[in-house]
Amino acid sequence: MKLTVIGCGYLGATHAAAMAELGHQVLGMDTDTDKVDALNKGQAPFVERGLDDLLAKHTATGQLSFTASYAEAAAFADVHFLGVGTPQQDGSGAYDLTHLHTAVRRLAPRLGDGAVIVGKSTVPVGTVAQLRQTLDEHVRAGASVRLAWSPEFLRESFAVLDTLEPDRIVLGVEDGDTSSEAVFRRVYADILTAGSPLIVTDIPTAELIKGAANAFLATKISFINAMAELCELAGADVQQVALALGYDHRIGAKGMRSGLGFGGGCLPKDLAGFTHRAEELGADTGLLRQVAAINRRRREHTVELAREALGGTVVGKRIAIWGAAFKAHTDDIRDSPALAVATALQQAGAEVTVHDPAAMANARRAYPRLDYADDPAAAVTGAGLLLHLTDWPQYSDADPADLAEHIAVPRVIDARGTLNANRWREAGWTFRALGRP
Ligand SMILES: NC(=O)C1=CN([C@@H]2O[C@H](COP(=O)(O)OP(=O)(O)OC[C@H]3O[C@@H](n4cnc5c(N)ncnc54)[C@H](O)[C@@H]3O)[C@@H](O)[C@H]2O)C=CC1
Numbered sequence: 001m002k003l004t005v006i007g008c009g010y011l012g013a014t015h016a017a018a019m020a021e022l023g024h025q026v027l028g029m030d031t032d033t034d035k036v037d038a039l040n041k042g043q044a045p046f047v048e049r050g051l052d053d054l055l056a057k058h059t060a061t062g063q064l065s066f067t068a069s070y071a072e073a074a075a076f077a078d079v080h081f082l083g084v085g086t087p088q089q090d091g092s093g094a095y096d097l098t099h100l101h102t103a104v105r106r107l108a109p110r111l112g113d114g115a116v117i118v119g120k121s122t123v124p125v126g127t128v129a130q131l132r133q134t135l136d137e138h139v140r141a142g143a144s145v146r147l148a149w150s151p152e153f154l155r156e157s158f159a160v161l162d163t164l165e166p167d168r169i170v171l172g173v174e175d176g177d178t179s180s181e182a183v184f185r186r187v188y189a190d191i192l193t194a195g196s197p198l199i200v201t202d203i204p205t206a207e208l209i210k211g212a213a214n215a216f217l218a219t220k221i222s223f224i225n226a227m228a229e230l231c232e233l234a235g236a237d238v239q240q241v242a243l244a245l246g247y248d249h250r251i252g253a254k255g256m257r258s259g260l261g262f263g264g265g266c267l268p269k270d271l272a273g274f275t276h277r278a279e280e281l282g283a284d285t286g287l288l289r290q291v292a293a294i295n296r297r298r299r300e301h302t303v304e305l306a307r308e309a310l311g312g313t314v315v316g317k318r319i320a321i322w323g324a325a326f327k328a329h330t331d332d333i334r335d336s337p338a339l340a341v342a343t344a345l346q347q348a349g350a351e352v353t354v355h356d357p358a359a360m361a362n363a364r365r366a367y368p369r370l371d372y373a374d375d376p377a378a379a380v381t382g383a384g385l386l387l388h389l390t391d392w393p394q395y396s397d398a399d400p401a402d403l404a405e406h407i408a409v410p411r412v413i414d415a416r417g418t419l420n421a422n423r424w425r426e427a428g429w430t431f432r433a434l435g436r437p
């Protein structure tokens with residue numbers, strides 16, 4: 001089949017490459033011409049495991065290509081996936097849906113009768129009804145264009161795997177739309193045959209499922225972090241609590257790692273957007289607001305622990321920070337907990353040096369006033385404290401005995417819970433981990 005993917009960031013570029021892997025002819029479209037150029041060379045403009053290989057494989061054969069032209073995209077296919085950004089508006093937490101409306105407005109007059117638009121971006125419930133109006137206002141006279149919504153559940157750093165082997169696929173269709181599901185089943189035929197369940201719903205349900213999924217993932221993380229707060233007060237170990245809870249099949253161990261809390265371009269933004277929309281609808285959002293508050297406290301608590309470790313003040317103190325990405329195996333620094341802590345400490349007067357295996361270029365661009373080091377040992381050299389803030393395996397594999405030679409005072413706070421406490425203590429470090437004795 002021939003398909004387009006409009007908006008080729010983390011979601012869209014991965015979706016386009018995965019659709020080509022399924023055997024479809026795919027044209028990706030993005031307004032950012034630098035991105036389009038990189039993608040046409042078979043390179044992802046960001047770090048994502050396995051994506052460069054897929055892009056290179058399918059751009060080389062011409063099965064996958066990219067353009068900045070709506071006209072080309074509209075002419076290429078009758079099925080158009082939408083993966084443009086839905087960022088947070090400043091202040092209220094509400095979603096900014098302008099990119100979606102722009103994409104529909106620009107695409108609509110160029111579409112032929114029978115075309116299908118399938119949205120994948122994350123949206124608050126009620127968005128598709130508004131997009132339907134935009135579509136109807138701009139579509140060619142006499143052309144009937146269907147609009148469906150299939151929210152995406154991929155995780156960055158597992159994006160290719162999650163797209164090709166999804167836990168489930170959701171498709172929301174408009175009332176009276178009897179044909180989008182059949183088209184969609186053809187697009188996803190191989191994935192459905194392999195066993196991924198497809199849940200077909202009305203539009204509001206599909207929109208809401210995505211918000212609910214991210215709110216639940218955020219809640220699970222904040223729940224275990226609330227237990228971490230309690231563990232610190234009680235002298236208990238949150239990792240053992242999580243281990244024991246996780247064996248209960250109704251709870252499950254996945255997505256319940258305690259630490260510095262959730263960041264990234266999605267969970268914080270989607271929790272805020274979901275909460276905002278729920279309040280507009282008149283729902284009680286006490287639970288969701290607590291989830292966000294607990295998450296904020298993780299960052300504040302880490303800053304406080306650093307202050308405490310350094311004798312009550314960070315002014316003029318050298319602090320090494322391991323990690324800038326919002327999680328391991330990505331260069332994405334959107335709402336990174338590590339950089340939030342780094343900048344808070346710098347604002348409080350500390351001299352902060354940051355290292356990250358993949359996200360240094362993005363961090364440097366966004367936070368040019370922070371100091372950066374090219375390797376983990378260089379970051380700790382001369383510091384009075386090391387903060388471990390992103391869970392890269394390089395950091396848990398590092399040799400604490402070797403590092404103790406470089407740091408001025410061997411003191412570490414493990415905010416991700418992945419350093420081996422015994423190993424660090426035996427190498428002479430004063431070791432503190434969030435939620436653990
Ligand atoms: N990053 C992720 O892991 C996931 C993201 N999502 C959702 O997918 C959507 C996109 O997220 P990301 O890919 O992370 O964002 P992103 O910012 O990496 O990519 C968005 C892309 O859309 C392009 N764009 C903006 N306006 C456009 C327009 N009018 N026409 C064509 N292209 C346009 C931008 O240039 C950019 O390349 C969001 O709604 C997000 O919540 C959902 C699941 C996973």
Ligand SMILES: O=C(O)[C@H]1O[C@H](OP(=O)(O)OP(=O)(O)OC[C@H]2O[C@@H](n3ccc(=O)[nH]c3=O)[C@H](O)[C@@H]2O)[C@H](O)[C@@H](O)[C@@H]1O
Pocket residue numbers: 122152153154155156157214217221254255256257258259260261262263264265266267270326327328
């Ligand atoms: O809507 C989205 O964009 C995506 O958001 C998240 O995916 P992602 O942001 O890539 O990353 P996660 O692996 O969920 O991690 C999010 C944050 O939570 C933190 N986290 C994650 C898991 C955990 O157990 N504990 C924890 O603190 C991570 O360090 C990271 O900062 C969801 O996991 C995806 O299902 C969803 O599609």
